[in-house]
Amino acid sequence: MPTSILGPYTRTILTGAAIIGLLLFSFTYARVSVWIEVQPFFEWMETTWFGVIGKTWGAAFAFIEAIHLIGLALLGGSVIVGEGRILGFVFTDIPARTIIDRAHKVFFWALMTLLATGVFMACGVAMKIYYLPVYWYKMLALGTGILFHFCIRKPLLQRELEKINPWVTKAVAISSLMIWFTVAATGRWIGFSG
Amino acid sequence: MLNELVYNFAVWLDDTRWSAMLHESYYMYNWVESTHVLTLMVSLGMLFLIDLRMLGYALPDVPASKIADRLSIPMLVGFTIMFITGISLFYAVPVRSVQSVWFRTKMVLLVVCAVNAYLFHNRMNESVSSWDNDARAPSRIRLGAGLSLGFWTIVVICGRFIAYDWFDCDYEQSAFIEFFAGCVDGQERF
Amino acid sequence: MNEENQNDAQIKDEQTSAILATSTIIIFFAVYWFFQIQSVRELLELAYG
Numbered sequence: 001m002p003t004s005i006l007g008p009y010t011r012t013i014l015t016g017a018a019i020i021g022l023l024l025f026s027f028t029y030a031r032v033s034v035w036i037e038v039q040p041f042f043e044w045m046e047t048t049w050f051g052v053i054g055k056t057w058g059a060a061f062a063f064i065e066a067i068h069l070i071g072l073a074l075l076g077g078s079v080i081v082g083e084g085r086i087l088g089f090v091f092t093d094i095p096a097r098t099i100i101d102r103a104h105k106v107f108f109w110a111l112m113t114l115l116a117t118g119v120f121m122a123c124g125v126a127m128k129i130y131y132l133p134v135y136w137y138k139m140l141a142l143g144t145g146i147l148f149h150f151c152i153r154k155p156l157l158q159r160e161l162e163k164i165n166p167w168v169t170k171a172v173a174i175s176s177l178m179i180w181f182t183v184a185a186t187g188r189w190i191g192f193s194g
Numbered sequence: 195m196l197n198e199l200v201y202n203f204a205v206w207l208d209d210t211r212w213s214a215m216l217h218e219s220y221y222m223y224n225w226v227e228s229t230h231v232l233t234l235m236v237s238l239g240m241l242f243l244i245d246l247r248m249l250g251y252a253l254p255d256v257p258a259s260k261i262a263d264r265l266s267i268p269m270l271v272g273f274t275i276m277f278i279t280g281i282s283l284f285y286a287v288p289v290r291s292v293q294s295v296w297f298r299t300k301m302v303l304l305v306v307c308a309v310n311a312y313l314f315h316n317r318m319n320e321s322v323s324s325w326d327n328d329a330r331a332p333s334r335i336r337l338g339a340g341l342s343l344g345f346w347t348i349v350v351i352c353g354r355f356i357a358y359d360w361f362d363c364d365y366e367q368s369a370f371i372e373f374f375a376g377c378v379d380g381q382e383r384f
Numbered sequence: 385m386n387e388e389n390q391n392d393a394q395i396k397d398e399q400t401s402a403i404l405a406t407s408t409i410i411i412f413f414a415v416y417w418f419f420q421i422q423s424v425r426e427l428l429e430l431a432y433g
Contacts, residue, residue: 008393015401019408058358066351069234070242073350076235077243080268081253090264094256102253106243144409152405156398163392168399171406178413184235188228220431221424 015152026140035136045126054124064120071113072184078106079180083173100157111146132193138186145179197376200292205383207288216286223286230279237272238346240265248339250330257326262318289383293375295361300352307345314338 006013025031045051054061082103084090091099122129129135153172156164207213216223246252247261284291291297317334325332331339361367363377364384371377 009397009400011397011401012404015404019404059355059360062354062358063351066347066354069231069350069354070238070347073234073238074242075239077239080236080239081243081265090268091256091260094260098255099253102256106246106252148405148409152398152402156402159395159398163395165399168402168406171410172402175406175409179409181232182413182416184232185228188231192224192228220428 042126042130045123048123050120050123061124064117068117071110074110078103083177086169086173096161134186134189134193141182198378201378204288204292213285226279226282233272233275237276240269245339245343248331248335254329259322259326293363294356295375296352296355300349303345303349310341
């Protein structure tokens with residue numbers, strides 16, 4: 001099997017680079033200049049079919065938002081069950097492999113529901129959320145959550161669990177719970193802002 | 195007459211000091227509402243996983259009775275928190291809540307969900323030993339699970355719609371809406 | 385044997401990247417929520433004295 005050009009610690013190097021890149025982006029002018037660049041995109045979002053429907057019919061927007069909440073419930077449930085098994089809170093008599101793999105399937109479809117309904121809602125209130133700092137905090141947390149789940153957590157937990165340091169899996173579980181709680185909380189906070 | 199009784203009770207609640215404090219608080223109402231919404235992840239999250247297991251869409255290789263048994267405790271903890279925060283939200287704005295068609299529908303559906311859950315639980319306990327390890331439960335159990343998913347989805351939708359004032363009593367409404375919402379002729383509080 | 389060594393090396397890489405990511409996440413979110421709670425306390429003090 002060919003080895004990576006970055007050597008045996010490819011994933012670690014890429015993770016470190018991503019973290020440094022994200023921190024540099026967040027705490028420098030790069031963030032502001034990208035924010036200015038994406039304004040036309042947000043203006044365009046309001047003119048789309050989703051945007052027009054969301055702005056014209058409050059009932060449609062509210063209905064989609066309720067489906068967003070159903071997706072949130074399922075995502076929360078799958079995260080609680082999956083991470084709870086890793087932390088030893090639930091289903092301790094069921095193999096962790098079974099719970100982790102099955103909970104991931106529910107997580108995936110819940111995330112797809114949330115993304116689809118989230119895009120619809122964003123189109124309806126695009127210029128409002130463009131100027132809301134908490135919306136960007138949510139997008140940062142969401143992006144971090146998705147990258148963490150699919151690039152760090154999933155590859156690690158696909159391995160034989162006996163070969164992984166249990167403290168590492170616990171740290172992964174705690175991080176996952178923190179990220180998705182923050183996504184949910186900042187999402188709720190958007191409703192109170194603006 | 196029942197509508198007037200309910201309206202008068204809501205006005206009495208609205209006049210209490212704590213109701214005003216909660217409604218006019220800087221953060222408390224928002225925190226109570228946020229807790230109510232975020233606890234969905236615990237209560238409905240567990241409930242939906244149980245229902246999806248019965249339908250064969252989630253955790254199919256885990257025994258159904260184990261799913262129902264283990265997840266019911268966090269589910270009930272979640273529902274307790276939602277019940278407490280729900281009562282608090284109602285108490286903060288009692289008149290508008292009690293005259294909201296969405297609130298009334300939600301309350302009726304909560305009772306329907308409770309009855310469905312009771313029947314589902316009994317049916318499951320009677321027969322689970324014969325199908326516990328099957329990926330999908332028998333059709334009667336699946337029907338109960340499907341109804342549960344449907345009813346709870348409508349509960350969430352109604353809960354979201356409470357914030358909208360399309361059918362509020364302080365606007366001109368049809369006779370049916372006025373009856374359903376319990377609007378009282380000449381009412382001064384909304 | 386070579387495949388097993390490669391497998392162990394990949395697991396080590398994935399564990400190290402997980403440690404790096406989780407420690408960053410836990411520290412960041414602890415700091416973030418600390419400042420959020422702090423700003424809420426200050427606002428409440430301003431509002432209610």
